[in-house]
Amino acid sequence: MTKSTPPPPNWKSWQDLIIRHAPELDMPVSEEQARMFAIHADELFRWNRKINLTAITDPTEAAIKHFLDALVPAHQIPDNTSLLDVGTGGGFPGIPLKVIKPSLTVTLVDATLKKINFVRQVIRTMNLDNITAVQDRAESLINDPLFAGRFDTVICRAFDALPGFVSLSHGLIRTNGRLIAMKGPQVETELKQLETLKLNINGRVMTARDRFSIDVYHYTLPVLGDQRSLIILTPDRGIT
Ligand code: SAH
Numbered sequence: 001m002t003k004s005t006p007p008p009p010n011w012k013s014w015q016d017l018i019i020r021h022a023p024e025l026d027m028p029v030s031e032e033q034a035r036m037f038a039i040h041a042d043e044l045f046r047w048n049r050k051i052n053l054t055a056i057t058d059p060t061e062a063a064i065k066h067f068l069d070a071l072v073p074a075h076q077i078p079d080n081t082s083l084l085d086v087g088t089g090g091g092f093p094g095i096p097l098k099v100i101k102p103s104l105t106v107t108l109v110d111a112t113l114k115k116i117n118f119v120r121q122v123i124r125t126m127n128l129d130n131i132t133a134v135q136d137r138a139e140s141l142i143n144d145p146l147f148a149g150r151f152d153t154v155i156c157r158a159f160d161a162l163p164g165f166v167s168l169s170h171g172l173i174r175t176n177g178r179l180i181a182m183k184g185p186q187v188e189t190e191l192k193q194l195e196t197l198k199l200n201i202n203g204r205v206m207t208a209r210d211r212f213s214i215d216v217y218h219y220t221l222p223v224l225g226d227q228r229s230l231i232i233l234t235p236d237r238g239i240t
Contacts, residue, residue, distance in 0.1 A: 009045075009059035011038045017063050021222035027071040027100065036099045036126055037067045043122050044090050051114045053090035064221050069228065070096035072219055073155060073180050076232055079103045081152035084172060086138045087111075087159030091119045093182060094155070098131050106131040107151075109138060142171045149174055157182035162190035162231060163197045166208050170199055178234045179212070185227035187216060212236060 015034035022029040029037075041062055044053055056062045070093035077083060080103045085094030088108040098106045108119050108131070116135040123131055138159075141147040154169040154177070165181055173179065183190075194208040201211055208214075212233035219228055 014059055024222045025071050027074050033099050039126050040095055040122050047118050064224050066092050067096050074100050077153050084151045084154045086156045089115055091122055093157055108133040109136055111137045138168050147172055152177050155180040163193045176235055181231040183229045187229050
């Protein structure tokens, strides 16, 4: 039997669902922003028939797990700052964050050209400015002066375990920049690994625990009730 394609979403009620539930995450969404999310989702479902962008094909589930979920880290990202999303895939969380915080300068990176072509198409269709998509491996960015030490925030979702993410991205943030990892509910093992993870900071070797203050914020997705967490690494005062 062939897998049945879900019916095309009713975009008005899809947008209403987001608008109705966003306040539960303390991040209200306007009608215009919900309309932008719908453009992104519509492209996502179209392209997903040809290239693998997401395992989620149910529109309601996508509204919650892709778009509402992406609102949560917005609280941790100041206006008028630069954001790098590594392993952006179908543009998550970078594109919804740009929609919800238009003053951000956003860079999306993915190793797969097809995915970068997709996010470029979304950016064009939505007419967003100050957002660019780059095809590269995250590990290579540190060798590029346009990336090394340039970002106020580096974020990722479903990209790598914490030690890998911190190792490859700590050199991409400014001295006072932060790292944010969007995770499922189980983070204890990965957090423990940070205690012994060695980082080379300007020639000084220190553990990730010494370099960063680490905050964990647990939250629940609206409607579905799934548990998620944000790991936020901010530089420890006194270390420059
Ligand atoms: N962040 C998106 C996609 C997660 S899937 C989301 O949460 O929906 C992981 C993505 O990371 C894939 O798109 C894959 O192509 C990309 N990726 C994996 N290893 C990478 C690497 N070393 N450098 C850059 N991107 C990578």
